[in-house]
Structures are given as structure tokens and as C-alpha cells.
Amino acid sequence: MASLKYMSGFGNEFASEDPRCPGSLPKGQNNPQVCPYGLYAEQLSGSAFTCPRSSNKRSWLYRILPSVCHKPLISIPQGNLSHNWDEVSPDPNQMRWLPFKFSESSEKKVDFVEGLNTLCGAGDGRTRNGIAIHIYICNTSMKNKSFYNSDGDFLLVPQKGNLLVTTEFGKLLVEPNEICIIQQGMHFSVEVFGETRGYILEVFGAHFELPDLGPIGANGLANPRDFMVPVACYEDQQFAACFSVISKYQGKLFSAEQDFSPFNVVAWHGNYTPYKYNLDNFMVINGVAFDHADPSIFTVLTAKSTSPGVAIADFVIFPPRWGVADHTFRPPYYHRNCMSEFMGLIKGHYEAKEENFLPGGGSLHSIMTPHGPDADCFKKASEAELKPERIAEGMMAFMFESSFSMAVTKWGLETCNCLDKSYTKCWQPLKSCFNPKWKPIDKQT
Numbered sequence: 319m320a321s322l323k324y325m326s327g328f329g330n331e332f333a334s335e336d337p338r339c340p341g342s343l344p345k346g347q348n349n350p351q352v353c354p355y356g357l358y359a360e361q362l363s364g365s366a367f368t369c370p371r372s373s374n375k376r377s378w379l380y381r382i383l384p385s386v387c388h389k390p391l392i393s394i395p396q397g398n399l400s401h402n403w404d405e406v407s408p409d410p411n412q413m414r415w416l417p418f419k420f421s422e423s424s425e426k427k428v429d430f431v432e433g434l435n436t437l438c439g440a441g442d443g444r445t446r447n448g449i450a451i452h453i454y455i456c457n458t459s460m461k462n463k464s465f466y467n468s469d470g471d472f473l474l475v476p477q478k479g480n481l482l483v484t485t486e487f488g489k490l491l492v493e494p495n496e497i498c499i500i501q502q503g504m505h506f507s508v509e510v511f512g513e514t515r516g517y518i519l520e521v522f523g524a525h526f527e528l529p530d531l532g533p534i535g536a537n538g539l540a541n542p543r544d545f546m547v548p549v550a551c552y553e554d555q556q557f558a559a560c561f562s563v564i565s566k567y568q569g570k571l572f573s574a575e576q577d578f579s580p581f582n583v584v585a586w587h588g589n590y591t592p593y594k595y596n597l598d599n600f601m602v603i604n605g606v607a608f609d610h611a612d613p614s615i616f617t618v619l620t621a622k623s624t625s626p627g628v629a630i631a632d633f634v635i636f637p638p639r640w641g642v643a644d645h646t647f648r649p650p651y652y653h654r655n656c657m658s659e660f661m662g663l664i665k666g667h668y669e670a671k672e673e674n675f676l677p678g679g680g681s682l683h684s685i686m687t688p689h690g691p692d693a694d695c696f697k698k699a700s701e702a703e704l705k706p707e708r709i710a711e712g713m714m715a716f717m718f719e720s721s722f723s724m725a726v727t728k729w730g731l732e733t734c735n736c737l738d739k740s741y742t743k744c745w746q747p748l749k750s751c752f753n754p755k756w757k758p759i760d761k762q763t
């Protein structure tokens with residue numbers, strides 16, 4: 319497929335016209351009495367009309383038919399998608415999942431929507447506060463089918479297989495090691511090219527922002543220019559085969575039939591768009607003297623809560639970097655956190671866990687549940703010669719860190735059949751090294 323075009327920037331006021339229809343974007347106003355090319359004007363609001371300018375989000379779409387031309391939304395089966403956080407009793411133990419399994423038979427065709435499996439979450443779309451973590455596993459493209467999420471925003475983290483994401487705003491090709499954000503209400507459809515798997519962080523009630531940089535200054539971490547926004551590209555499948563528009567609403571799936579493609583936007587402008595970002599562009603900041611800095615230095619995007627400094631969820635990565643800290647235990651420290659930590663691995667080996675934290679798998683360390691390096695890692699790092707070394711070469715791990723205390727679903731605990739029951743054994747070989755007679759080296763005789 320010819321390479322796709324993008325516009326660059328984070329949350330800019332973008333404007334795009336399909337080149338087949340020059341002048342399709344109305345000039346100087348949003349609602350002309352008659353729009354160019356006989357298009358319909360439709361606003362998509364991503365924030366309350368009255369939000370302050372700094373957080374006000376909306377886009378204007380100029381389309382062949384307005385979205386309202388659909389038949390009634392009818393409830394459909396929702397597979398392993400769930401917003402029921404009371405399916406099983408709470409379990410605070412450290413949890414790890416071996417790679418989430420692909421369908422046993424490649425004959426069984428599963429598309430992106432059918433392949434959504436909810437792993438854990440808290441809160442809901444009704445009260446507009448909370449998160450859900452889903453794993454998508456699919457092997458076939460969505461055909462004459464689109465999806466939109468009425469409940470919140472999706473941050474997609476592909477782990478295996480490219481996603482060709484068609485949206486109302488245009489197309490994005492998203493490869494593993496890139497992320498893609500599809501915000502609340504945006505119609506999209508996913509084309510895949512074989513076995514496909516990835517992670518989704520869903521946030522209810524907030525949008526993702528770039529973190530503040532404080533004393534870091536004006537540049538660094540994820541730079542705004544590296545975010546890619548699609549360009550207008552319409553499909554005129556008017557009166558084509560029946561199209562199913564699927565909505566996730568209050569955690570349930572609904573489908574409406576219509577006889578035209580929802581990807582019928584000829585021109586659009588605004589600051590509420592889907593976007594993608596390549597994780598290799600992250601400008602890594604790290605300690606260069608001593609001690610292990612908190613992982614918040616690796617925050618790519620944050621969805622803020624109303625409490626200052628507290629995120630509904632942060633998307634944090636552990637990218638390849640140099641480790642140079644002197645007289646320091648360099649891997650992650652032992653830790654108990656007032657936040658929940660879900661981790662996933664896109665590729666490579668994670669430094670704090672030698673075994674069984676594998677690409678396509680995951681781990682959950684719930685609020686106040688202790689965790690940290692396994693026994694092997696502790697021994698190696700305590701004895702290592704502290705020369706500069708490359709950490710995480712060829713690796714990309716990430717964390718969804720949330721202030722919500724999450725429940726795991728029945729799918730996560732049972733149905734997925736990949737919970738690693740032996741996980742907590744990795745800390746059992748840790749022995750006390752306490753020596754009451756210990757003296758600092760310069761006092762030893």
C-alpha cells in the first residue's frame with residue numbers, strides 16, 4: 319500500500335481536505351447555509367462546550383451523509399468484553415500472564431471488535447471516571463463494520479501485527495512499537511494482516527495529554543512534533559452493502575445498520591483527532607550520577623484526574639537507554655505503590671524479570687502489593703561491576719499505571735488460560751543477607 323500521509327503535532331488546530339475535493343473545507347465559518355460539494359457539517363465534541371480553552375476539544379467534519387442516518391442501535395453479543403468488576407472476588411496477589419493466546423484454529427476468523435477481551439479495570443463510563451485494560455487478539459479485518467467507543471478513549475499498544483486503522487479523519491498504519499489513540503466517539507475500522515495482538519488502555523472521563531516537564535524544560539520525553547495525525551480520505555460507498563456501526567455504550571455492544579460508509583468525511587478541521595506515536599522517538603531522561611529514578615520520568619502520555627499530580631492512568635515506557643549510575647542498585651527497587659501497575663512487553667526481555675515476563679504477556683501489581691526484582695536479578699545486580707551499560711537493548715516494555723484499584727475479570731483469571739500460577743515463586747529464593755556485625759569498608763580490619 320502506498321505510504322500514508324500524516325500531519326504532525328499534538329492537539330494542534332489541524333485542517334485537512336481530501337485532495338479529490340479542493341475547497342471542500344468551508345472558509346471562514348463552520349456552518350455555511352450550504353456546504354461546498356453539498357456536504358453535511360457535523361461537530362464532534364470531545365469536551366463540554368464550556369471547558370476552558372486549554373482543554374476544549376472539538377472537530378468539524380464535512381461529510382457525505384451525517385452520522386445520524388443509521389437504523390436503531392440493537393444490543394449484540396459482547397464476547398469477553400466486560401465492565402463488570404464484580405465477576406470474581408478481589409485478589410490482591412501479584413499476577414503474571416504468559417503471552418495471551420491466539421485462537422487455536424486459524425480457520426476461526428475473529429476481527430478486532432470480536433477479539434476484545436477485558437482483563438481488568440475499575441470505575442465506569444457512566445460516572446465518567448475510571449479505566450479498563452483490554453487485550454485484543456484477532457486474525458481478520460473488520461468488513462463493512464466500524465466501531466466507536468461512547469465510554470472513553472482507547473490507547474492501543476500493538477504487540478504483534480500491523481493495524482491499518484481507517485477513521486473518519488483518514489487512515490493510520492500502526493506497527494508494533496507505535497501506539498495509537500482513538501478518542502471517545504471516533505468511528506474506526508481495523509484491517510489486519512495475520513495473527514494480531516495488543517493491549518488497550520481505556521480511560522473514562524479524561525483525554526490523554528503530554529505530561530508537564532517541570533525543571534526538564536521545554537523539550538524532552540515525547541515531543542509534540544512526533545505525534546502523527548491522519549489526513550482526510552473519504553470513501554463514497556453510498557448505498558453500498560449494508561454497513562454495521564458498532565457502539566460500545568455503558569460497557570455493552572450495540573450495532574446499527576446503515577447503507578453507507580461512516581468514513582465519508584471529505585474535509586475536517588479541529589483539535590480532536592486520532593493520532594499515533596512511534597515509541598523510538600521518546601527522548602529518554604535518566605539518572606547520570608547515582609540512584610534509580612522513579613519510572614514517572616518515562617511517562618509518554620497521562621490522563622489526569624481532578625486531583626493535582628494524580629493520574630487516572632499514565633502510559634509509561636521502559637525504552638533502551640544507558641545505565642551509568644555509580645554505587646547504585648540499578649534495576650527497579652523493591653516497591654509498594656498507592657497506584658496499580660499493569661505491565662506489558664512489546665519485545666525483548668525486561669531487566670527486573672529474567673523469566674516468564676514475555677512479549678504479549680503481562681503482569682499486575684495491585685495497590686500496595688509488594689513487588690520488585692526477582693531473586694536472580696537481585697543477585698546479579700548486587701554483584702555487577704558498575705560500568706556504563708546498555709539497558710533494555712532491543713526491548714520495549716510499558717506500564718499502565720493507575721490511581722484506580724482494579725478488579726481482574728473472569729477472563730483474566732480463568733478463561734484466558736494463561737495466568738502464570740508460579741509467578742510469586744520468583745521471589746522465594748531471596749534470603750536474608752543481614753549481618754549484625756557488618757562494618758563500613760573503611761572500618762573493616
Ligand SMILES: O=C(O)Cc1cc(O)ccc1O
Pocket residue numbers: 611612613649650651653659670683689690717
Ligand atoms: O514494577 C516495575 O517494574 C515498574 C517500576 C519500574 C521502575 O524502574 C521503578 C519502579 C517501578 O514500579
Ligand SMILES: [Fe+2]
Pocket residue numbers: 653655659683689
Ligand atoms: Fe512497580
